[in-house]
Amino acid sequence: MTETTQANNNRGRSIDIVNASLKRRYARERRFRYLGLSAVILGLLFVGTLFVDIISKGYSAFVQTHIVLDVYFDPEVIDPDGTADPAVIARADFRQIARQPLRELFPEVSGRRDKRALYKILSSGAPYQLLDMVQADPSLIGTRQTVELIADDDIDMLAKGHIDRTAPPADRRVNDKVIGWVDKLESQGLIRKNFNTAFFTNGDSREPELAGIGGAVAGSFYTLLVTLSLSFPIGVAAAIYLEEFAPKNRWTDIIEVNINNLAAVPSIVFGLLGLAMFINLFGLPRSAPLVGGLVLTLMTLPTIIIASRAALKSVPPSIREAALGVGASRMQTVFHHVLPLAMPGMLTGTIIGMAQALGETAPLLMIGMVAFIVDVPGGPLDPSTVLPVQVFLWADSPERAFVERTSAAIMVLLAFLVAMNAIAVIMRRRFERRW
Amino acid sequence: MQLSVLVFVLLGVMALAYHLGRRRSLATVGGRVGARSLHSLPSYYGFYTALWAGLPALLIAGLWVFFEGSIINSMVVQGLPSELRELPPAQLGLLMNDVNNLASGNIVSGEVDATMQRAADHLNELRSIGSTALAIAVLSIALGTASLAWRAIGPKMRARNRVEVIVSSLLVVSSLIAILTTVGIVLSVLFESFRFFQKVPVTDFLFGLEWSPQVALRADQVGASGAFGAIPLFAGTLLISFIALLVAVPVGLMSAIYLADYAGPKLRSNAKPVLEVLAGVPTVVYGFFAALTLAPAIRGVGESVGLSVSSESALAAGLVMGIMIIPFVSSLSDDVINAVPQSLRDAAYALGATRSETIRQVVLPAALPGIMGGILLAASRAIGETMIVVMAAGLSANLTANPLDSVTTVTVQIVTLLVGDQEFDSAKTLAAFALGLLLFVVTLGLNIVALHIVRKYREQYE
Amino acid sequence: MDGLPSEEEQEMTTETATVDVDVTVPDPQTASHSKELDSNFQTVGEVRVANARMTCTDVNVYYGDKHAIKHCNLDIGENQVIAMIGPSGCGKSTFLRCLNRMNDTIDICRVTGEIKLDQQDIYDKRLDVVPLRAQVGMVFQKPNPFPKSIYDNIAYGPRIHGLASSRAELDEIVERSLSKAGLWNEVKDRLDQPGNGLSGGQQQRLCIARTIAVEPEVILMDEPCSALDPIATAKVEELIDELRQNYTIAIVTHSMQQAARVSQRTAYFHLGSLVEVGETTQVFTNPQHKLTEDYITGRFG
Incomplete structure (x- = not known):
């Protein structure tokens, strides 16, 4: 060339x-x-x-295997005296009700061990499912209904093909007999895979098929609510002070260096702070979203302050001069002119800070948000866990079904994060101003 | 009254105070027509009254929320029979825990006896008294301060200036929270570490070669030596961080260079955000990936070539941590490389240097300090990373440089020591704070040095 | 803080006023000078020379939508200095940067037309810019030494191109280049010190030495003295005059005196068009075009 x-x-x-x-x-x-x-x-x-x-x-965790059974709500078992008293119904042995149709389907199964194995293809939550039905509609007593009962997690895994049928029996969690039963059910069309709503509404459980992220999502919601309502006003106020009012002296230099360094302190150190200060010194309740929110507030503040200061910096001085020129006070200038113009940038920074807080795990472990909590929390003072901590807890569980659920919980978590970041990006594109 | 209800009522009081203050200011000058003779706009008189109504009351409520727990607790303890009060603190803590659970209707670990039931009732009673008293106190303070402010309103009052003074002091207080956080961190870790070093000498901690934090609760307990030598933890942390940097620095740096100087606009605008996704993924997800996918894979590969690989190898944790900090390294390098003035590149191009020659021999040497600063920041990030190592690295404190072995890190030990049941005086729990102090000091040092280097570097080209 | 200091107001109004003059409000005096020439305008004077080293035919440069250079024809003769003059923003630097394809580093820049170096079109798709730039070196407006030692600054070009086969040879190239640039005696004792430590004039001569170390055949200089004091400028001008013996030089300058002093030919650019070319003495004493005359006599610029 x-x-x-x-x-x-x-x-x-x-x-x-x-x-x-x-x-x-x-x-x-x-x-x-x-x-x-x-x-x-x-x-x-x-x-x-x-x-x-x-x-x-x-x-695959978004579907759940159900077993379709013809359940007879036997009045003899549920309410032998015909009292219709809810307390009596609540005490009734619904396990028997749930097992009866299985006995009818597999009359050949005999012997205690085999029977127990047969009953175990239903989840231990299945009786409660029936109880809920009866409590919602007592007229069901004495009728026969076709009900989709939750299958045990092992059956769920088998139906979804996560269990290797060719593996030696000792290495798999279901034996050949159970596989035979499930195959028979399957051939009769009695195994159904439905969308797993319980996964989104239930709290945690030891049984994978009953465990859901409802409690963790609620916990995350309350935690972020506390974080947002504290860190946004404080972060914006601090940014306004440092950028618009603070004299440039040694003291504000220290604050500035300090904020930059705080942004890089490992999150677990904030957890130690929360444990020592909020829980041990102030006696705030352990495992509460309130404390989690406080710790995450301290953690996200530097992010929000830095982003908000950048947003304030990008407002050109001419705007301030114009406002001062018509006789506005400095405070009025900032709140009437500068702040509205900087708001999109501040909100973007806040959303990014919130996304960070939503994904944070380590400091929350320190303040006891790792407890096993079945109930869905109803407020920021109830003990609860958060979504990433739920992931951490489930990741430790040995059951194959929990692996599936952990991954699904991660997918939900990532979906939230993607949504938050997308909002931040859209806001940045929409409101970005070039001066 | 529920706290949230109280806050809403207080907000209502503030709105009312705003309205009344505004009205009064206008009334003193004879209605809207006289508004010009007011010193400030009427709304400032409203804000002034509202701030006086809300702030003192909120302050009281806030203090109460913080101290309620400890105050009520100590009152309940006072109400216990004396033989229970004399219990050692640890057991008393357990007891109070049960009382608390009982009072809020949760499951109690032990058996419920009459004393406990009484204590729980006492607790509930105190709580309801407390919250009623709080509601009364807060509302009367709000009304009192608001009416004082309201009465002071007159045409000569410089309401705007007063409001601005209040607002600017709120701004100052907000900016102080950052300082208070640092002070809080330092105090909380320092105080507990101090107590730890009273039990275990500093030198044993810093230079000891054995880490086994199980402390014997009873004299005859086996396997509980209680050695607190942190060297194996440092070694493990450094090993994993080193592996992480070994992955992140070349990949991050090279991809930053490629995207900045070689890639077409289409690849650049697509690949950059995708790589940045890695920064947004929560660390617990990386931990899950490392523990359930990568570690078994590494183990499988290792065993197929005849190596013995621990199932919690440092390699798996380090690799995944490296993936996590790739975007961190690449965005920092991108900034730093872009800060190298175009005139230097022009000079090299004008001499006939190829692109890679310009990058390797002119841009990178010029950007070196900045890149070093970025790497230090990445190292501090790796050292402080918790979830990946908690989930993928081991618990056994091996002193080894073999990446296929299991090692433990400072952060893993902090989590292990503090999660679960804990007694607050044992050296075991306090050791976590000593480790926290160490972690804080090391990462802070790295950050300060790194930020200083980066800033110096930027000034050079400004 | 409630009232406005009158100074502040004053400052604001004057600031806006200056901006207006540049952008929208045409000053009556410069009105005719701010108008662009027609696209079919023919350059006044002889654009071609007998011993042309570089030949430019119908060169157009666009920055995005902006037409920065319009239909420019110009020859650059061997072993002579051609000066390019004109008011700010007239495109003379842009044109200069086309000659060794430095504009390639600007994404939105597009060049059409033909620029030939020794009968080879340098904008040919197959042409390699690396040897082109080794042949056509460039000195920039602001001295831009690498943040390396003086020695390494000079040695960089020879090293990447493999011009020296031994350390001794490289030493010789460094000494020769620095001597040619008139810098050897000033820096020979501190070759290992950083290049940024020199004074502005020395830095610029260092950059010239760095350029000639590669032994280019054409040297482009983009306002090489604009950041220098008069004494340093005089030294650089002397240097240019000496370099003319062996090199072909194109220099962009703001100073008409400088153009008159160092060049043999002069090209006058106006808002993207090449207005007039000719022997330097002729252009300065007897300009043919009205715009050239106005500029040279200082009516605008």
């Missing part, structure tokens, strides 16, 4: 030496380029692997 430049010139030109070196240099250029490209591809590959791994493990 450079032949012509060498043409018709006989004296020793340095360009000839340059041309001679080109091949080697371009080889190096190419190597460097490929190195960079492979770094980018590697990074993208990591993202892809992470998401594919989580989704492939978790998508």
Whole structure:
């Protein structure tokens, strides 16, 4: 490509030496380029692997295996005296009701061990399902109903194909007999996979098929509510002071350096602070979203302050001069003119801070939000857990069904985060102003 | 009265105070027509009254929320029979825990006896008295301060200036919270660490080679030596962080360079946000990925070539942590590389340097301090990272440099020592705070140095 | 803080006023000078020379939608200095940067037309910019030494191009380049000190030395003296005059005196158009075009 430049010139030109070196240099250029490209591809590959791994493990948790059974709500068992008293009904042995149709379907099963194994294909939550039905509608007593009862997690896994049927029996959680029963049910069309609403409404449970993220989502909601209602006003106020009013002296320098450093302090240290101060010193309740929210407030404040200051900085001085020029006080200038213009940037920073807080786990472990809590919390003082901590708790559980649920919980968590970040990006695009 | 209801009532009082204050200011000058003779706009008189109505009352309510627990607790303890009051603090704590659970209708661990039931009733009674008293106190303070402010309103009162003074002091207080947080962190870890170092000498902690924090509760307990030598933890932390940086620095730096200097606009605008997704993924997700996907995979590969790999290998935790900090390194490098003035690149291009020659020999050397600062920040991030190591690294404090072995880290130990049941005087719990202090000091040091380098670097090209 | 200081008001109004003059409100005196020339305007004077080293034919440059250089034809003769003059923003620097494709580093910049170096179109898609820039070196407006030692600054070009096969040879190139740039005696004892430590004039001569170390055949200089004091400027001008023996030089300058002193030919640019080209003495003593005359006599610019 450079032949012509060498043409018709006989004296020793340095360009000839340059041309001679080109091949080697371009080889190096190419190597460097490929190195960079492979770094980018590697990074993208990591993202892809992470998401594919989580989704492939978790998508099946959004359906739940049910067993369709013809249940006879036997008045003899539920309410032998016909009192219709809710207290009597609540004490009734619904396990028997749930087991009866199985006995009818598999009359050949005998022996205590086999029978127990047969009953175990239903979840331990199935009787409560029936109880709820009767409590909602007492007229069901004495009738026969076709009911979809929740299957046990092992049956769920088997039906979803997560259990390797060819593995030696000792290595799998269901034996051949159970597989035979399930296959029979399946062939009669009695195994049904429905959308798993319970996963979104239930609290935590030891039984994977009953465990849901409802409690954790509510806990996350209250925690973020506390965080947002504290960190946004405080962060914006601090930013306004530092950017608009503070004299530039040693003291404000210290505050500034301090904020920058706080932004990089490991989150677990904030957990230690929360434990020592809020719980041990002030005696606030453990495991409460209030304390979680306080700790996360302290953690997200630097993020919000830094973003808010940047937003204030980007408002041009001419706006301030214009307001001061018509006789507004500095406070009026800031609150009437500067703040509204900086608000989109501040809100974007706040949303990003909230997204950070939503994904945070470590400091909440310190203040006891790792407790096993079955109830869905009803307020910021009820003991509760949050979504990422729920992920942490489930990730520790050995059951295969919990792996699926953990991944599904992660998917929900990521969906929230993606939504929050998308809102932040849209706001930035929509309201970004170039001065 | 519920606290939230109280807050809403208080907000109502503030709204009312605003309205009354505004009305009074107009009334003193004979209605709207006289508004010009007021010093400030009528609404400032309203704000003034409302702020006086709300702030003192909110302050009281806030203080009460913070101290209610400890005050009521100590009153209940006072009400206990003397033989229970004399119990050692740990047992008393357990007892009070049960009383608390009983009072709020939760499941109680032990058996409920009459004393406990009485204590729980006492607790509930105190709580209801407390909240009623709080409601009365808060509302009367609100009304009292509001009426004082209301009476002071007159045409000469400089309401705007007063409101602005109040608001600006609120602004100052908000900016002080950042300082208070740091002070709080330092005090809480320092105080508990101090107590720890009274039980375990500092030198044993810093230079000891053995870590096994189980303290014997009874003299005859086995396997509880209680050694607090933190060296294995440092070594484990450094090993994992080193592996992480080994992944993150080359990948992050090279992808930043490639996206900045080589990639077409389409690849750049698509790949950058995708890589940044890695920064937004919660660490617990990485932990799950490391523990359930990568660690078994590494183990499988290792065993297929005949290596013995621990199921909680440092390699898995380090690799995943490296993936986590890739976007951190790449966005910092991107900033730093972009700060290198175009004139330097022009100079190199004008001499006939190829792109990679310009980058390697001109841009990178010029950006080196900034990149070093970024790497230090990334290192501080890796050292303080918790969830990945809690889920994917081990608990056993091995002193090893083999990445296939299981090691433990400072953060893992803090979590293990503080999660679950804890007694607040044992060296075991206090050790967590000593580790926290260490972690804080090290990361703070790294951050200060790194931020200083980066700032110096920026000034150089401004 | 409630009242407004009158100074502040004053400052604001004057500031807006100056901006207006530049952008919208045409000053009656410069009205004719702020109008762009027709696109079919023909350059006055002889654009071609007998011993042309570079030949530009119908060169157009666009920055996004902005047409920055319009239909420009110009030859750059061997072993002579051509000066490019004109008011700010007239496109002379843009044109200069086309000559070794430095505009490639600006994403939105697009160049059409033909620029030939020794009969080879440098905008040919297959042409490699690396040897092109080794052949056509450039010195920039602001001295931009690498943050390395003086020695490494000079040695950088020879190193990447492999011009020296031994350390001794490299030393020789460094000494020769620095001597040619008239800097050797000033820096020979501190070659290992950073290049940014030199004074402005020394830095610029260092940059010139760095350029000639690669032994280019054409040197482009973009206002090389605008950041220098008169004494340093005089030294650089002397240097340019000496370099003319061996190199072809194109220099953009704001100073007409400088153009008159160092160049043999002068090209006058006006708002993206090449208005007039000719022998320097002729352009300065007897300009043919009205715009050139107005500029040279100082009516605007």
